[in-house]
Amino acid sequence: MGSTEGLTGPLADYECTAITTAPQIGQLNPPHRLLCGPGPGNAHPRVHAAMSLPEIGHLDPAFISMMEDIKRLLRYTWQTNNEFTIPVSGTGSAAMEACMANLVEPGDKVLIGVNGYFGLRLSDMASRYGGVVVQIKVPWGQVFSFEQIKAAIEEHKPTIVGLIHAETSTGAAQPLEGVGQLCHDHGALLVADCVTSISGVPCHLDKWGVDAAYAGTQKCLSCPPGVSPLTFSKRAMDKLMAREDKVKNWYLDMKMVASYLVGGKGATRSYHHTAPISMCYAIREALTIVAEEGLETRWARHREVAEAFWAGLAEIGLEPLVAKEHRLPSLTTVKVPEGIDPKVVTKVFLDKYQIEIGNGLGELAGKVWRIGLMGFNSRMDNVAVLLACFKDALAQQGYGA
Amino acid sequence: MGSTEGLTGPLADYECTAITTAPQIGQLNPPHRLLCGPGPGNAHPRVHAAMSLPEIGHLDPAFISMMEDIKRLLRYTWQTNNEFTIPVSGTGSAAMEACMANLVEPGDKVLIGVNGYFGLRLSDMASRYGGVVVQIKVPWGQVFSFEQIKAAIEEHKPTIVGLIHAETSTGAAQPLEGVGQLCHDHGALLVADCVTSISGVPCHLDKWGVDAAYAGTQKCLSCPPGVSPLTFSKRAMDKLMAREDKVKNWYLDMKMVASYLVGGKGATRSYHHTAPISMCYAIREALTIVAEEGLETRWARHREVAEAFWAGLAEIGLEPLVAKEHRLPSLTTVKVPEGIDPKVVTKVFLDKYQIEIGNGLGELAGKVWRIGLMGFNSRMDNVAVLLACFKDALAQQGYGA
Incomplete structure (x- = not known):
């Protein structure tokens, strides 16, 4: 066994010359941007500092203790008591996929509200895991009424209902009050996309009866992307734990992750994968900042800043896409005026002012800009500088002349 | 459309009181550990500094340019010219799963060499994607001979052969010279686990004919976990691009990632997911440090330091598990002497000396310690301090008395 005749091992090989030569790459020197697109936004300086703290191992008792802090802080931020509330070891789309991979069993009917790009992505993910996807639709920038959701649930009898609480492609906020109860009355789980709402817009997961939610860190949490919040209600965990098949995704298998990050009775924890430790420090610090400010204060701040931005837009004749009662304070889509080339405007922002704002995505490409505060x-x-830059960039195309 | 009678939107809701109150969590203050287990190791100070540089967006021209730097540096580090050579947006297991999710089509026969824990993990992943897994085995700590691999390929006619170049559970280095050609002669692709070998042990992917390889950053690259190197040869990309079904994993769908990170002809790049930007800075810096040191120098340094450690172990009567000709310089498994409780030893290291070393995993639990340099x-x-701590921790159990 193990003979290696005719082979060279590391001992023989280590003197071997590297054939490809080392590339000459200069020092890393990224430009200093103000990030006011749909995300990422700039990280809080304290979050940067936290990432530089010395690493510990993912099985260190200090790691377990820090993970408990993160879970408590995340429960507060989302207003939930769900035991299973964790940072997933990937960016927001990984937490999104974790919902579908773990909760959708082959043949499950999944009803998805599509009023923007991320409803389409959720549908794509659900179908890859064998879900039978039914979509309801309203035009991008609008939201679903309670009656529309109710009628669709009664007609299609889904096992899972997926709604986008904050549509990052349109800037619309989907009201969720009462929707969880509606789903539960019909035997369905409610999944909500909170990527662009977490900590910037009220999220009352338990009050709303949300069974699974996912988010990104690089939006209202002001933490670089790299981990992503995820929570499952007891109802969702029960569905997962009752599965007899293996989840068709090893890295995002939340049965296995749960036994690592949450632990069973008797608190035995089994190694699953290496957690991104510096990113765990980052989200821990970002959530601490949320708790220090307090959710109500933070929500109100986002609201006041957005109101000021919207008032300023009106002064220069620019119009948000979304009706005010459904407009996200965290992300505003602004209609491109007739005759204006939107990409020339974003280029002025980036090249002249070092400010990133977003172009439209999907159906809204070329029709809106996306501005995150x-x-x-x-x-x-930031409101003041954004409005000033808009005036200048539009004037360069003769707008308002 | 879009009426919200009976619902409350973010406008109505933002004044709502948070029900759960903010937890009081103290300042983040992780202990300062020397990490000499199987990984993570301590990050290089320059890597820490790079993570604090200001973020840029994942569609910023400066991001695209930085990604090109990472790809060039990674090709050098792995000695490959593969165009598709990227950082995956997750830790090492995500890149591992990316190999199986993208290259294994339902019904494909996958031959996996199991000589430790990570061969088992690779088997689990392959089977979740519909692969028909055939395992060959040698005892943990040993490696496969060319003849064994050849005989198994001829018998089972696999589509994919998966071997663990550096078994993180055992510290054994699997020789791969000639194995790629062998696989290609039989119409198979060769996948190699380089998690604990990349940049610390010679990896000659093109010379060896490896078609897909994955690694971690938190071992010999001295970069915190959070992105993970992945490369596919043209042969592997051809198999992927010829697939008619969708890859059953959205986040790790390398067809979609390729059009984002690599671009098609004409260099159109389409958004896939938000990349973990600070971790991309980190790996860019870590790979720059590798290029500055030079691979040959770096391999030799790992070798010399390991030799010194092994000599010191012999002096105190401790014996590595793996035969010297197959022993990884980066990771040494040390046999636990009779009568010694290994977990008491690791606890002395951690509590008295703030040093993390690893316990045995899987079949080797309780039988070895794992020491990473x-x-x-x-x-x-680090060699000096590790040996001194071993002496002290063992003496506490009466060893050598």
């Missing part, structure tokens, strides 16, 4: 970036100085 | 941590001062 999220977390640390939700400030009056 | 990787990347930045591969230094003579």
Whole structure:
């Protein structure tokens, strides 16, 4: 066994010359941007500092203790008591996929509200895991009424209902009050996309009866992307734990992750994968900042800053896409005026002012800009500079002349 | 459309009181550990500094340019010219799963060499994607001979052969010279686990004919976990691109990731997911440090430091598990002497000396310790302190008395 005749091992090989030569790459020197697109936003300076703290191993008792802090802080931020509330070891789309991979069993009917790009993505993910996807639709930028959702649930009898609480492609906030109860009355689980709402817009997961929610860190939490919040209700965990088949995704298998991050009775924890430790430090610090500010204060700040931005837009004749009662304070889609080339405007922002704003995505490509005022970036100085840059960039195309 | 009678939107809701109150969590203050287990190791200080640089967006021209730097540096580090050579947006297991999710089509026969824990994991992943897994086995700590691999390929005619170049559970290095050609002669692709070998042990992917390889950053690259190197040869990309079904994993769908990170002809790039930007800075810096040191120098340093450690172990009567000709310089498994409780020893290391070393995993639990001297941590001062701590911790159990 184990003979290696005719082979060379590391001992023989280590003197071997590297054939490809080392590339000459200069020092890393990224430009200093103000990030006011749909995300990422700029991280809070304290979050940067936290990432530089010395690493510990993912099985260190200090790691377990830090993970408990993160879970408690995340429960507060989402207003839930769900035991299973964790950071997933990937960016927001990983937490999104974790919902579908773990909760959708082959043949499950999944009803998805599509009023933007991320409803389409959720549908794609659900179908990859064998879900039978039924979509309901309203035009991008609008939201679903309670009656529309109710009628669709009664007609299609889904096992899972997926709604986008904050549509990052349109800037619309889907009301969720009462929707969880509606789903539960019909035997369905409610999944909500909170990527662009977490900590910037009220999220009352338990009050709303949301069974599974996912988010990103790089929006209102002001933490670089790399981990992503995920929570499952007891109802969702029960569905997962009752599965007899293996989840068709090893990295995002939340049965296995649960036994690592949450632990069973008797608190035995089994190694699953190496957690991204510096990113765990980052989200721990970002959530601490949320708790220090307090959710109500933070929600109100996002609201006041957005109101000021919207008032300023009106003054220069620019119009948000979404009706005010459904408009996200964290992300505003602004209609491109007739005759204006939107990409020339975003280029002026980036090249002249070092400010990133977003272009439209999917159906809204070429029709809107997307402006995020999220977390640390939700400030009056940013409102002032954004409005000034809009005036200049539009004037360069003769707007308002 | 879009009426919300009976619902409350973010406008009505933002004044709502948070029900759960903010937890009081103290300042983040992780202990300062020397990480000499199987990984993570301590990050290089320059990598920490890079993570604090200001974020840019994942569609920023400066991001695209930085990604090109990472790809060039990674090709050098792995000695490959593969165009598709990227950082995956998750830790090492995500890149591992990316190999199986993208290359294994339902019904494909996958031959996996199991000589440790990670061969088992690879088997689990392959089977979740519909692969028909055939395992060959040698005892943990040993490696496969060319003849064994050849005989198994001829018998089972696999589509994919998976071997663990560096078994993180055992510390054994699997020779791969000639194995790629062998696979290709039989119409199979060769997948190699390089998690604990990349940049610390010679990896000649093109010379060896490896078609897909994955690694971690938290071992010999001295970069915190959070992104993970992945490369596919043209042969592997051809298999992927010829697939008619959708890859059953959205986040790790490398067809979609390729059009984002690599671009098609004409260099159109389409958004896939938000990349973990600070971790991309980190790996870019870590790979720059590798290129500055030079691979040959770095391999030799790992070798010399390991030799010193092994000599010191012999002096105190401790014996490595793996035969010297197959022993990884980056990771040494040390046999637990009779009568010694291994977990008491690791606890002395952690509590008295703030040093993490690893316990045995799987079949080797309780039988070995795992000591990593990787990347930045591969230094003579660490050898000296590890040996001194071993002496003290063992003496506490009466060893050598």
